[in-house]
Amino acid sequence: MNRRRPGARRAKQQRAPWLVLPLAAAAVAYVAVPFVALLQRAPWSNLSDLVGRPVVIDALRLSMTTALAATGIALLLGIPLAWVLARTRFPGRSAARALVILPMVLPPVVGGAALLFAFGRRGLLGGPVYDSTGFLLPFSMWGVVAANTFVAMPFLVLTVESGLRAADPRYEDAAATLGASRSMIFRRITVPHAAPSIIAGAVLCWARALGEFGATVTFAGNLQGRTQTMPLAVFLALESDRDAAIALSLVLIAVSLAVLLPLRDRWLSV
Amino acid sequence: MLHAAIEVHLGAFRLDIDVDVDDGEVVALLGPNGAGKTTALRVIAGLQPLDNGRIELDGSVLDDPAADVFVPTAERPIGVVFQDYLLFPRLSALDNVAFGLRARGHGKASARNRARDWLERFALAEHAYAKPRTLSGGQAQRVALARALATDPRLLLLDEPLAALDAGTRLQVRTELRRHLATFHGARLLVTHDPVDALVLADRLVIVEQGHITQTGTPAAVTARPASRYIAQLVGINLLHGTATGEHTVRLDTGAELTVADPLPGLDIALAIRPQAIALHRQTPDGSPRNAWAATVTDLEADRDRVRVSLAGPVPATAEITPAAVADLDLAPGISVWATVKAVDLTAYER
Numbered sequence: 001m002n003r004r005r006p007g008a009r010r011a012k013q014q015r016a017p018w019l020v021l022p023l024a025a026a027a028v029a030y031v032a033v034p035f036v037a038l039l040q041r042a043p044w045s046n047l048s049d050l051v052g053r054p055v056v057i058d059a060l061r062l063s064m065t066t067a068l069a070a071t072g073i074a075l076l077l078g079i080p081l082a083w084v085l086a087r088t089r090f091p092g093r094s095a096a097r098a099l100v101i102l103p104m105v106l107p108p109v110v111g112g113a114a115l116l117f118a119f120g121r122r123g124l125l126g127g128p129v130y131d132s133t134g135f136l137l138p139f140s141m142w143g144v145v146a147a148n149t150f151v152a153m154p155f156l157v158l159t160v161e162s163g164l165r166a167a168d169p170r171y172e173d174a175a176a177t178l179g180a181s182r183s184m185i186f187r188r189i190t191v192p193h194a195a196p197s198i199i200a201g202a203v204l205c206w207a208r209a210l211g212e213f214g215a216t217v218t219f220a221g222n223l224q225g226r227t228q229t230m231p232l233a234v235f236l237a238l239e240s241d242r243d244a245a246i247a248l249s250l251v252l253i254a255v256s257l258a259v260l261l262p263l264r265d266r267w268l269s270v
Numbered sequence: 271m272l273h274a275a276i277e278v279h280l281g282a283f284r285l286d287i288d289v290d291v292d293d294g295e296v297v298a299l300l301g302p303n304g305a306g307k308t309t310a311l312r313v314i315a316g317l318q319p320l321d322n323g324r325i326e327l328d329g330s331v332l333d334d335p336a337a338d339v340f341v342p343t344a345e346r347p348i349g350v351v352f353q354d355y356l357l358f359p360r361l362s363a364l365d366n367v368a369f370g371l372r373a374r375g376h377g378k379a380s381a382r383n384r385a386r387d388w389l390e391r392f393a394l395a396e397h398a399y400a401k402p403r404t405l406s407g408g409q410a411q412r413v414a415l416a417r418a419l420a421t422d423p424r425l426l427l428l429d430e431p432l433a434a435l436d437a438g439t440r441l442q443v444r445t446e447l448r449r450h451l452a453t454f455h456g457a458r459l460l461v462t463h464d465p466v467d468a469l470v471l472a473d474r475l476v477i478v479e480q481g482h483i484t485q486t487g488t489p490a491a492v493t494a495r496p497a498s499r500y501i502a503q504l505v506g507i508n509l510l511h512g513t514a515t516g517e518h519t520v521r522l523d524t525g526a527e528l529t530v531a532d533p534l535p536g537l538d539i540a541l542a543i544r545p546q547a548i549a550l551h552r553q554t555p556d557g558s559p560r561n562a563w564a565a566t567v568t569d570l571e572a573d574r575d576r577v578r579v580s581l582a583g584p585v586p587a588t589a590e591i592t593p594a595a596v597a598d599l600d601l602a603p604g605i606s607v608w609a610t611v612k613a614v615d616l617t618a619y620e621r
Contacts, residue, residue: 170356173317176343177350178370179421188369192360 043243050247058225059233067209070148082160104154112218143220148209156201163197277322285481291457298472306481307461316343349418353430357402364398370421388416407435408443428460465505508543508587526584529560531613536620545590547615551608
């Protein structure tokens with residue numbers, strides 16, 4: 001009755017249920033095939049020439065700068081927001097969370113349009129600002145940053161919020177009994193304990209900002225050197241110069257891998 | 271000194287206890303899990319507000335809802351050793367101890383210097399730069415104690431200070447903790463569910479069941495006259511006093527000698543024996559158990575599926591055996607028996 005084949009327990013854990021393996025393999029193939037196709041069409045012989053063009057350099061520089069700036073702003077605003085969502089209770093908290101997550105599920109073009117009505121020349125806030133100072137957010141590099149932040153910040157907020165929820169709040173109690181003020185507890189205990197989730201959230205946020213297309217093109221336009229990011233340059237080049245589009249795509253893939261791979265084992269649970 | 275009149279409501283649970291701790295006194299809140307002991311500590315530390323009552327330390331009021339007084343945790347002169355110690359995992363032992371000094375305004379260098387003194391006092395100097403996860407249970411406990419004492423509190427709270435340790439190190443750490451507690455002169459309040467911890471560490475026991483105090487008194491008084499069946503079970507431990515006559519032998523005040531497995535921690539010794547550890551026989555026991563004595567049964571008390579047998583003789587003690595064993599041995603008051611206990615079942619500590 002109680003007999004069990006040696007190793008039966010281990011084998012049971014390892015053997016995948018019927019159909020799971022083929023479907024998993026199909027999933028991998030579905031992601032891999034487009035990359036293979038891209039690599040197979042790559043103009044390897046004059047790649048360095050294509051990558052060195054001003055339009056590519058401009059777009060790469062702009063993408064890196066704006067994605068980093070957006071991540072910085074998201075960190076500055078997003079960590080406090082994540083703390084409020086994770087640690088406090090107030091009426092309308094779930095509504096606030098839903099609102100913050102909305103850009104994740106919203107089509108980015110709609111987000112870009114909404115940004116225009118808020119910060120455009122005749123926008124809700126942008127109008128008065130433009131009338132009094134002449135400053136205009138859309139169609140500038142800061143417009144790209146604004147669009148990126150709008151779309152990418154939720155990734156950071158959600159990741160950090162779950163990190164804060166998982167952290168043991170008793171460490172904060174211990175710090176309080178040692179005389180630490182609320183701001184000292186936040187700086188020395190809460191943030192360091194949430195560091196893995198903050199880094200993971202920042203990477204996700206940065207990756208999302210780097211790939212941003214819809215909100216950027218709607219709100220900031222497509223001006224080379226000012227608002228034309230890598231994804232916009234790829235899209236434009238596909239119409240006119242396929243080789244350049246592929247070269248741009250390869251650069252974008254290389255940059256993403258260069259950032260994600262070193263962080264993967266340590267900070268991202270993937 | 272601490273005066274705490276605590277009333278807290280947590281859903282259907284109501285904690286309602288009064289605890290006073292004098293300077294220099296160690297009081298143990300003893301009771302089963304869920305009795306409200308940890309909540310009492312949290313309330314005293316200010317991590318949870320009172321619903322009713324008043325907490326006063328050295329004459330200043332820390333919490334009094336009726337008078338609308340509440341001193342935040344960070345401003346209370348109270349050191350806490352938490353269950354599992356809660357050492358900050360990213361900081362070294364030294365920076366853990368320095369944390370409270372930094373929080374109270376010391377510069378980095380001065381905080382570290384004082385923290386180093388504390389580590390030395392607790393024989394931890396060589397572990398100053400160790401991260402908490404590399405410390406043993408006993409070392410982590412000493413770091414936690416040093417961290418709690420470094421800010422010079424007037425009250426020390428300890429929440430299950432020995433629960434995180436395995437049985438092997440527990441005995442030794444308990445003795446060390448007792449010694450270290452003695453160096454702190456303020457009031458000390460510890461929470462435990464383990465009667466032996468309470469008996470060894472505390473001057474006075476406060477027994478809490480389901481949010482209420484059911485008995486208070488010195489360990490000797492509570493063990494001698496447990497106020498309820500539950501307390502009898504909880505602290506129905508034999509406490510004997512004697513003097514060390516060798517590294518492993520104790521001469522009781524009655525003249526009997528008992529052998530202990532671990533080296534004795536001092537000269538003036540208290541021995542704790544769980545009643546379940548005492549075996550009874552009608553004949554002279556076979557072999558040569560080192561702790562055997564002749565005793566007279568003075569009383570039998572049935573307690574659910576157990577019978578507590580009171581024994582008179584050179585080792586006055588209570589044994590706890592099954593009703594079947596009572597029938598087997600044909601026990602009744604006045605009957606002579608042999609009692610034995612293994613050396614490993616004796617817990618010795620310095621009085």
